[in-house]
Amino acid sequence: MKNPQLRLVAALLFPIVVLATNTWMYQQQRSAGETFKFPIEGFDPRDLLSGHYLFYKVDYGVPSANACPTSDIAAALCLRPEKRVYPADERPANCEIYVQGECDANSVFTAGLNRFYIPQGYASQLEAKIADKKGEIEVSIDKRGNAAILDLLIDGKSWKETLQDE
Amino acid sequence: MTMIEKKLQVWEQQGLINGDQYEAILAFEQGDKQNNNWWLYSLLMLGSAIIGLGIISLIAANWVQIPDSIKLGVDFSCLLALAGVIFWYQHQTKHLISDTLIVAFILLCLASIGLIAQIYHINGRWYHAILLWSMITLPIVLFARHLFVHFLWVSLFINAAVWSSVDLAAGQLRTAMRELPAVLLLAPLLSASLYLLARRIALLHKTSSSFFFWFQISALIALVAIDLIRSGDDTQIFEWRWYLPAWITAALLIGLILSRRSYRPLNKGLLIAAIILLILYYHPDILFTGETRYTFSALDASARTSIWQADDIRAPILTIFILFLYTIHAGNSGYHRTFNLLTFLIGLRFVALYFQAMGGLAATGVGLILSGLMIIGIAWFWYSSRDRLQHWSKELTL
Secondary structure, eight states: OOOHHHHHHHHHHHHHHHHHHHHOOOOOOOSSSSEEEEEEEESSSGGEEETTEOOOOOOOOOOOOSSSSSSSSEEHHHHHHHHHHHHHHGGGGGOOEEEEEEEEETTEEEEEEOOEEEEGGHHHHHHHHHTTTTTTEEEEEEESEEEEEEEEEEEEEEHHHHHHHO | OHHHHHHHHHHHHTTOHHHHHHHHHHHHHHHHHTOOOOHHHHHHEEEEEEEHHHHHHHHHHHTTTHHHHHEEEEEHHHEEEEHHHHEEEESOOHHHHHHHHHHHHHHHHHHHHHHHHHTTOOOOOOOHHHHHHHHHHHHHHTTOOOOHHHHHHHHHHHHHHHHHHHHHHSSSSSSHHHHHHHHHHHHHHHHHHHHHHHHHOGGGGGGHHHHHHHHHHHHHHHHHHHHHHHHOOOOOOOOOHHHHHHHHHHHHHHHHHHTTTSOOOOHHHHHHHHHHHHHHHTTTTTTTOSOOOOOGGGOSOOOSSSTTTTTHHHHHHHHHHHHHHHHHHHHHHTOHHHHEEEHHHHHHHHHHHHHHHGGGGGGSSHHHHHHHHHHHHHHHHHHHHHHHHHHHHOOOOO
């Protein structure tokens, strides 16, 4: 590209196009997937919040016999027909829907869904409700195992509605 | 009357310059001063940075009330509007305003990444976000004319690149402290490699001084940190996978040094030797035994191993040797300030080595007198012999 003006236009539009594409992909992932709900709990009630992010442990409801076979591997959690964690390259063909993730150093399955952004002002209220095991996350999972968080639910309702009701 | 005017008057009175030269120098210096309004640049840059932060805060503070589509819509509208203003200002001769707008634009890009991560609850790491930001903003950063813009970009990019590389090699970073030595080793090697690459590629030339700055800072931190780890008998968890990015980068750096025409064979040898020694320094088993004579704890102040086996004696010797190799390179290449700083650091490390080697003796009255004499002696030796050393290093050729 020899024209400096065109180069400048390209340099200015490049980040905008990348960010817009990124946003569109996340939005597609949200709308194209199947919706699941998983209960959540704080793994340390004293430190559930870090800044504006709510950290929690997701309970995928996997029976202990079907949990991570080993630690520190890329894994896939099959949700149908049977809930079971497989090494990523050993996922059976009959697995209809799955979540990509990993088995961590403690052989616990994680899929990067353990963080939810909330405003600091509502932090203590939500923290208390999640400590009472009233929390769930609503997740959209597409055919390729990509999971995206849709909402944080308290007693089955969106956290925004719950806070408005109080 | 300014300092330069006073000096010029003295020089004119002494007959060193004539009246015309007096006027010409004064006009030149005053013109230069007009172009050198660093305080103004700094305030404008700071102002644009605060605007960027303000935008982030504004969006964050009203997060619940604003629907996601509105937040994203306003954000992208601001990006497009700012892009339009930058395009318009590039035709003007107001380079300072144009660069300030570029800073605001790249900060808004960073804020946008944060906003998208918040809206979609992306569970990413900070260094991945900054790496993405670095990649997408590099083209516009290359249009900036002032060093500050390049320095800002390089500072964030080098951090993100180093942490991301170690994260990739380690699988996923768990506790940053375990992998920190691998990060500290990679930082100077990557900065130096990118500096040499930036010197070669005309398009990236503007970023080279920032990479060189971070090379010097990170190299010093890497050397001090590993010296403390080895001398302090700290346990270091070593997994070769964490160090793979540093070793690959070191190979690339050695290749770049060997193919650099402006370096003489002596400089190439010195730099490659320093790199190899630094790599070996970060390996706990090759040059080190895991035993120290003394610990940092006064309660345990007893010699536990022989002086030649002790890591707290080997480590400072290695530090001094690496510093010495780079000092000779700096002196040989004519980097006076770097040369002076490095010779001073060598002297300082010698004093610390004396305390490490002598241990309890230094705590006695006679020991303290000897220590004081040694510090004065080293200071005098450094002051009197640095010029000779630099002269000698300049004469060295291979």
